[in-house]
Amino acid sequence: MSPGVIDYAGRVARWQPDAVGRLQDAAFTLFDEQGFDRTTVAEIAERAGLTKRTFFRYFADKREVLFGGSKGLEDVFVTAIAGAPAAASPLDAMAAALDALAELFEERRAGSARRQRIIVANPELQERELIKLATLAAAVAGALRARGVKEPAATLTAEAGVTIFKVSFGRWVEPANRKTLARLQREALAELRAVAAG
Amino acid sequence: MSPGVIDYAGRVARWQPDAVGRLQDAAFTLFDEQGFDRTTVAEIAERAGLTKRTFFRYFADKREVLFGGSKGLEDVFVTAIAGAPAAASPLDAMAAALDALAELFEERRAGSARRQRIIVANPELQERELIKLATLAAAVAGALRARGVKEPAATLTAEAGVTIFKVSFGRWVEPANRKTLARLQREALAELRAVAAG
DNA sequence: TGGTCGATGACACTAGGTGACATCACCGTA
DNA sequence: TACGGTGATGTCACCTAGTGTCATCGACCA
Numbered sequence: 001m002s003p004g005v006i007d008y009a010g011r012v013a014r015w016q017p018d019a020v021g022r023l024q025d026a027a028f029t030l031f032d033e034q035g036f037d038r039t040t041v042a043e044i045a046e047r048a049g050l051t052k053r054t055f056f057r058y059f060a061d062k063r064e065v066l067f068g069g070s071k072g073l074e075d076v077f078v079t080a081i082a083g084a085p086a087a088a089s090p091l092d093a094m095a096a097a098l099d100a101l102a103e104l105f106e107e108r109r110a111g112s113a114r115r116q117r118i119i120v121a122n123p124e125l126q127e128r129e130l131i132k133l134a135t136l137a138a139a140v141a142g143a144l145r146a147r148g149v150k151e152p153a154a155t156l157t158a159e160a161g162v163t164i165f166k167v168s169f170g171r172w173v174e175p176a177n178r179k180t181l182a183r184l185q186r187e188a189l190a191e192l193r194a195v196a197a198g
Numbered sequence: 199m200s201p202g203v204i205d206y207a208g209r210v211a212r213w214q215p216d217a218v219g220r221l222q223d224a225a226f227t228l229f230d231e232q233g234f235d236r237t238t239v240a241e242i243a244e245r246a247g248l249t250k251r252t253f254f255r256y257f258a259d260k261r262e263v264l265f266g267g268s269k270g271l272e273d274v275f276v277t278a279i280a281g282a283p284a285a286a287s288p289l290d291a292m293a294a295a296l297d298a299l300a301e302l303f304e305e306r307r308a309g310s311a312r313r314q315r316i317i318v319a320n321p322e323l324q325e326r327e328l329i330k331l332a333t334l335a336a337a338v339a340g341a342l343r344a345r346g347v348k349e350p351a352a353t354l355t356a357e358a359g360v361t362i363f364k365v366s367f368g369r370w371v372e373p374a375n376r377k378t379l380a381r382l383q384r385e386a387l388a389e390l391r392a393v394a395a396g
Numbered sequence: 397t398g399g400t401c402g403a404t405g406a407c408a409c410t411a412g413g414t415g416a417c418a419t420c421a422c423c424g425t426a
Numbered sequence: 427t428a429c430g431g432t433g434a435t436g437t438c439a440c441c442t443a444g445t446g447t448c449a450t451c452g453a454c455c456a
Contacts, residue, residue, distance in 0.1 A: 014421045015434065040411065051436060056413060089396050123329065130328040131321065152365055156390045159365075163357040167350055192354045196394030198287050212452045213403065238442065249405055254444060 020058050020068075022048040027065040032114060036062075036122040063128045066115060070132045074139050076104050081143040090149050094161040095189055097140075101165060102182035105172075113173040137162040164188045218256050218266075220246040225263040230312060234260075234320040261326045264313065268330045272337050274302050279341040288347050292359040293387055295338075299363060300380035303370075311371040335360040362386045 016022070026047035030039040041062050045055045059065045080097035088096065105112060119125040141151075141158035149157065168184040171177055177184075214220070224245035228237040239260050243253045257263045278298035282291035303310060317323040339356035347355065366382040369375055375382075 019434080041413085042411085052412090053414090053437080054435060057435085060413095062412065090393055091396060126332070127325040127329045130332055131325045134324070134328055152369075152386050153389050153393050155365055156361065156386065157393050159361040160358065160390075160393075163354065163361070167353055167357075171350075188350055188354065191351050192358075193394050195288060195351050195355050195358075196391050198289060217403080239444085240442085250442095250444090251406080252404060255404085258444095260443070 016049060019048070019050055019054065023050065023055055023058060024065055024068060028114070028118070031066070031118045036118060036125060063125055066118065066125065067128060067132055070136070073101070073104070074136050076100055077136065078139050078143045081140060082146065084147075086147075090144055090147070090153065090157045091160075091189075091193075093144070093147065094157060094164075095186070098161065098165060098168075098185045098189065099182055102180065102185055105169075105181050109173065112169075113175075116170070116173045133162050133166060160192060164192065214247060217246070217248055217252060221248065221253055221256060222263055222266060226312070226316070229264070229316045234316060234323060261323055264316065264323065265326060265330055268334070271299070271302070272334050274298055275334060276337050276341045279338060280344065282345075284345075288342055288345070288351065288355045289358075289387075289391075291342070291345065292355060292362075293384070296359065296363060296366075296383045296387070297380055300378065300383060303367075303379055307371065310367075311373075314368070314371045331360055331364060358390060362390065 023044060027039070027044045030044055030047065041055050042052045044065070045052050048055075055065075077097050077100070080100035081093050084093035084096045119129055137155075137158045140161060141154045144154040144157055145151070164185055168181060168188050171184050172179070172181045221242060225237070225242045228242055228245065239253050240250045242263070243250045246253075253263075275295050275298070278295035279291050282294045286294065317327050335353075335356045338359060339353045342352040342355055343349070362383055366379060366386050369382050370377070370379040
């Protein structure tokens, strides 16, 4: 669609640039305006100046368009675990990784809240969110095992860390919240330590 | 389909009994034989002697036919939490609830393993499983709050308990496993305590 | 006898998702 | 300069999950 666009160099480009970005923008806007399931893929594609078929070339399904950033999240988390001091306990490594995550998000609270609104409003999207978090937990557990943590401690620690992130993230994006994500995560971690101590 | 069946009283019944059960049986068998996504709803319905439309009257979607028992699971979990001694710590109440769950499953290891095989083979089904577990965790957190546990301790404890169940269940249904679910859960809980203690 | 109810069937329709093939600007190379 | 390959996109036909609506007909009741 729309061939013959003039690109930055003044040459005739066949396609408008950044099809993926345009699809994501269109999807976010439409989901936010009319809700996820009152928005069709054809509608998203049309708004992005593309076709349904092109949408499905970039995204495995309609939900996936909202989860583009999850690979980056996983990378930051795993890298931070791997980079923690060798002497750090599993839970200390986890604390360091949570701080690294917080830094990644701190600037994007408005966008995160918008995305969260869309997801919370739709069970299908919550399912996808949960499997992304489960995948994340599995990767984190792998990073812990690479540090010498045994099973099932690695999986339990990883799940605990991801749970802390999830719970804290949910509080962070609440309109009334004034605390930083880093602080909410540290509080949750302390709480978990207290619970486990009995 | 198949009207004119003779029922237990010798009278002519219009329909064969237990449509839900027949649909579940057909679905389990077909999913196990040919996989979840190579099985169509029309196929399941036909095998059960019913139509697609009837399938969707009983199950909200194709996946739901595998998750009929999750309400019972939640009831047992929540009841056990509520019934724990008033003096028990949150984690002790959790331990008691996990024992109660183990009792519920101990007799059904073969069936549980078959269901697990089907679910593990398909990401869509894992998504549904995860949201069921998340719903379970939310209910358990509610039961803990009813005991006076504050947030975020209640949610963190509930998530930890459900994680212990999930991890232990996965190990329990492994072909090589010889331990009971109760024992695997107790081991995981001890491990979690050790990790959190540092 | 007739009327309501409840479980199921029949049928048409929407939308997510896929496979196969066509299009055409771009780019490297002879 | 001509030409062939490549990659991003479009077109079209198709499958199947899931839904809305109305028809059917034995059971049950007055």
